[in-house]
Amino acid sequence: MTxxxxxxxxxxxxxxxxxxxALAFVLIWRATRVVNFAAGGMLMITTFVASxxxxxxxxxxxxxxxxxxxxxxxGAVVERLLIRRVEGGPPLNAVIVTIGLxxxxxxxxxxxWSNTPRSFPPAFSIKGYTVGSHTYLFGPFDVFTVLAVVxxxxxxxxxFRLTDLGLMMxxxxxxxxVARLQxxxxxxxxxxxxxxxxxxxxxxxxxxxxxxxxxxxxFDPVAIFGFTAAVLGGLDSPxxxxxxxxxxxxSLSYVSGYAGASLVTLAALAILVAVLMVRPSGLFxxxxxxxx
Amino acid sequence: xxxxxxxxxxxxxxxxxxxxxLSVPAGSITAVLGANGAGKSSLxxxxxxxxxxxxxxxxxxxxxxxxxxxxxxVRRGLAHVPEGGGVIQELTVEENLRLxxxxxxSRAERPKALKDVFDLFPRLEQHRKLGASxxxxxxxxxxxxxxxxxxxxxxxxxxxxSLGLAPLLASRIxxxxxxxxxxxxxxxxxxxxxxxxxxxxxxRGVVLGVGRVVAEDDSAKLAADDKLRxxxxxx
Numbered sequence: 001m002t003x004x005x006x007x008x009x010x011x012x013x014x015x016x017x018x019x020x021x022a023l024a025f026v027l028i029w030r031a032t033r034v035v036n037f038a039a040g041g042m043l044m045i046t047t048f049v050a051s052x053x054x055x056x057x058x059x060x061x062x063x064x065x066x067x068x069x070x071x072x073x074x075g076a077v078v079e080r081l082l083i084r085r086v087e088g089g090p091p092l093n094a095v096i097v098t099i100g101l102x103x104x105x106x107x108x109x110x111x112x113w114s115n116t117p118r119s120f121p122p123a124f125s126i127k128g129y130t131v132g133s134h135t136y137l138f139g140p141f142d143v144f145t146v147l148a149v150v151x152x153x154x155x156x157x158x159x160f161r162l163t164d165l166g167l168m169m170x171x172x173x174x175x176x177x178v179a180r181l182q183x184x185x186x187x188x189x190x191x192x193x194x195x196x197x198x199x200x201x202x203x204x205x206x207x208x209x210x211x212x213x214x215x216x217x218x219f220d221p222v223a224i225f226g227f228t229a230a231v232l233g234g235l236d237s238p239x240x241x242x243x244x245x246x247x248x249x250x251s252l253s254y255v256s257g258y259a260g261a262s263l264v265t266l267a268a269l270a271i272l273v274a275v276l277m278v279r280p281s282g283l284f285x286x287x288x289x290x291x292x
Numbered sequence: 293x294x295x296x297x298x299x300x301x302x303x304x305x306x307x308x309x310x311x312x313x314l315s316v317p318a319g320s321i322t323a324v325l326g327a328n329g330a331g332k333s334s335l336x337x338x339x340x341x342x343x344x345x346x347x348x349x350x351x352x353x354x355x356x357x358x359x360x361x362x363x364x365x366v367r368r369g370l371a372h373v374p375e376g377g378g379v380i381q382e383l384t385v386e387e388n389l390r391l392x393x394x395x396x397x398s399r400a401e402r403p404k405a406l407k408d409v410f411d412l413f414p415r416l417e418q419h420r421k422l423g424a425s426x427x428x429x430x431x432x433x434x435x436x437x438x439x440x441x442x443x444x445x446x447x448x449x450x451x452x453x454s455l456g457l458a459p460l461l462a463s464r465i466x467x468x469x470x471x472x473x474x475x476x477x478x479x480x481x482x483x484x485x486x487x488x489x490x491x492x493x494x495x496r497g498v499v500l501g502v503g504r505v506v507a508e509d510d511s512a513k514l515a516a517d518d519k520l521r522x523x524x525x526x527x
Contacts (some may be wrong), residue, residue, distance in 0.1 A: 164394050171380055171391050175344060178378040180362040181371070183395025183443070 002134050008250065009138035016149040017208045021226020022233060022241035023153065024201035029235045031193030032079070032087055035211020036097040039201050039222025042078070042104030044216065046070045046198075046207035048113050051120055051214050060121055067202050075198025079191045087190070093242045106216040117215030121205040126210060145207045152203055153242055156196065160238070169193060221265060228272040234282020242290070243283065293320040293447055293479045294339070294370070299348035301338035308334035310503030311348070316447070321473055321480040323494035323511070325487045325525055330500040332483040333375055336449045339481075341365040353446065367395050369446035375455065377436030381425035382403035385416055388424050388435055392442030401444075409438040412468065430461040435466070447479040454486055462486065466493045487525035491515045499524050 010276045021039065028036045036042075054063035082101065086093040117265035124140035171179040172189035179186050204226065205219060213216045229248040233240025248271065255267040275282065294316040301309040309329045316322045324332050332420050337343040339350050341362035350358045367374070371392075380388055393402050410417040413434040419427060424435060424497060433453055440448055450469070454462030470493045472478050484490035492498055497514040499507040507520050514520060521527055 087301075147357050164390075167383075167387055167391055168394060170383065174382045175378065175380045177362075178374070178380055179391070180342070181340065181361050181374065181378065182391045182439070183366045202513070259517055 002136075003257065007134060007135040007253045008263060009142065010257075011250035011253030012246065012254060013142035013145050013249070014208075015229075015246040016146045017204050017222065017223045017245075018229045018248050019242045019245025020149045020152065020200050020204035020207065020231035022245045023156070023238060024197045024204070025227055025230035026233070026235055026238055027156075027193055027197035027200065027239040028131055029230070030238075031169070031190050031197070032083060032094075032097065033091070034083060034087075034094040035227075035235075036197070037106060038078070038093065038101035039197075039226065040219045041102040042071070042074055042111075042198050043198035043201035043205035043223075044219040045105055045109060045212070046074060046202040047120065047214050047219070048109055050206055050209070051118060052113070060123060064123065064206055064231075067206055068199050071199040071202030072195045075196070075201075076191050076193040078198070079194035083194065084187070084190075109216040112126075113214075113216075115216055117213035117218050120214045122210040141210070148207065149242075150205060150249050153238070156200075156238060159196075165192075167261060170262060221268075224265070225268050228268050230274075231272060231282060232275050237282070240282055293352060293483065295349075295351040296335075296339065297349040297351070299335070299338055299350060300346040301334050301343050301458065302346050304323050305335075307346075307503055309338055309345075312500070312503070312505055314498050314505060314508060318479055319473070319477045320496060321469065321482060321494045323487075323490040323497045324481065324483045324500060325485075325490060325497055325514075326500035327334075327524065327526070328485065329502070330501055330524075331446060331503040332485075333451055334503075335373075335500070336451050336481070336483055337370060340370065340449055342372070342374075363395070366445075368444065369396065369444070370449065371443055371445035371447070372438035372449040373436050373440050373451060373453065375451040377453075378461070379424045379432045379435050379439075380522050383424055384420070385424055385427070385435060386420040387421055387440050389416070389420075389442050392439035392482050395444035396445075402442075405442050405444060409441055412441070412472070430457050430465070433457065433465055437465075441472075445478070447481070450480060450482045452483055452485060454484065456490065463489060466490070469493055487521075488515075488527045495523075 023142030024039050025036060028034055049070045050063040050067035052061055053066045082097055083094060086097050122141040125143050126139050126141045128136045128139045160170060168184045169189045169192060170187040172184055176186045208222050225248060229244035230241050232247060251271060252264050252267060256264050295334050296314050299309055299312045312335055324335060334343060337346045341360055344357055349356060352368060357365050375505040390407060397405055415431055416435060416438055425520060427435060453465045466489050468479060473480060482490055482494060484513060491514060494511045497511050498505055499520060499523050501524055506524060507514060
């Protein structure tokens with residue numbers, strides 16, 4: 001029983017991280033109808049930035065917030081410089097650009113920070129809480145992880161649902177031409193969508209960094225898990241991203257605990273394939289048909 | 293209020309609007325009539341900035357807006373209700389309306405603008421919290437006109453507001469347009485395929501045939517011109 005509780009807690013904590021990555025996919029999909037395959041590369045870059053800031057300044061929190069800001073900036077720059085040119089074209093063009101970008105980011109990161117993965121500090125202790133004689137696989141950093149993701153998701157929800165800016169962003173995502181006719185500067189809204197998505201990815205990078213270490217390719221599995229969670233929830237729905245992340249986190253944790261850690265990636269891909277076959281629109285998507 | 297001079301707008305090699313000139317006096321309702329494919333919608337799209345004109349000039353309130361984007365043109369008070377209304381189905385009725393007020397209304401003015409629209413279309417108030425996708429065709433048309441009015445425009449471009457509506461609803465929409473002009477001195481450029489009902493509310497009419505103006509006159513005179521009626525207006 002304690003084993004089951006351990007795996008569940010671990011699944012929730014990892015699920016929160018996958019949910020954050022899934023949000024990065026969903027926000028970009030909603031804004032520009034692009035699957036951003038560079039998401040893993042972008043959050044890798046910002047986590048490297050955090051690592052550098054932390055080691056040179058000695059302050060974890062400085063690195064943390066610099067990484068989030070870097071995420072905002074990186075997302076905005078990528079959308080303005082590259083994605084803007086392929087928006088509205090054949091979907092494959094954008095896909096190829098994002099894949100190219102992923103390769104580019106990984107190469108650049110290797111050149112700047114070397115290909116040898118380095119450790120990354122957690123915000124709080126990763127040592128599990130002890131109850132009675134058992135030390136659970138869930139400690140202060142896991143609490144922080146869950147709270148940080150829930151906090152970010154809540155902030156995004158408030159932004160989208162309750163503010164004028166959020167209304168303009170949603171209008172731009174659903175009906176760009178109609179939004180322009182209401183005076184909305186749609187281009188800016190799309191840039192902001194990418195920026196926020198990239199920031200969500202940065203948060204995920206900071207949270208998963210202590211587990212996977214920071215290296216050019218170390219975040220690839222997390223990106224795949226996040227994408228799977230996004231598809232699971234239906235690429236259109238931020239709420240679906242959160243639930244998808246949680247379901248995937250729990251599933252992978254049970255697979256890892258009961259069937260062996262080596263099967264985790266395989267299990268994620270099996271879930272991805274199964275969702276695409278059985279319910280390609282995801283669990284939470286809106287009525288409108290999807291193109292991918 | 294609006295002057296269009298020798299406007300050309302094209303999709304690739306096809307000139308949908310091929311040298312159109314017309315002027316809409318302040319406070320008037322001007323109908324743009326013509327068959328399918330005459331270039332009526334394209335004319336509105338080129339005026340409102342969704343479509344970039346190839347040549348010619350558009351002036352609104354004395355200022356040249358030819359090369360401006362749609363988002364800037366609507367901020368000047370020229371609102372375009374596109375064909376089919378362009379209601380955003382994923383948003384609620386109230387969110388659609390709010391969207392129309394963001395660019396031109398200060399926060400303090402918004403409740404009043406919303407109340408005015410609800411007075412004009414009580415149905416929208418009943419359904420304010422519902423998703424716009426649950427509205428009927430007529431209610432959607434009301435919502436899209438209401439949304440344009442939320443920005444307190446000086447002039448409305450209306451693209452086939454009665455398209456696909458039952459005759460009774462269509463004439464109600466026309467009635468609302470006439471009522472609006474009386475109450476608010478709104479200037480309207482109204483595109484319609486149903487020439488008969490459009491000429492009933494309009495002061496003036498412009499008849500398009502394949503991208504060009506073939507006639508421009510008072511509504512009564514256009515409606516009385518048998519040749520024109522048979523050739524272009526279909527009634």
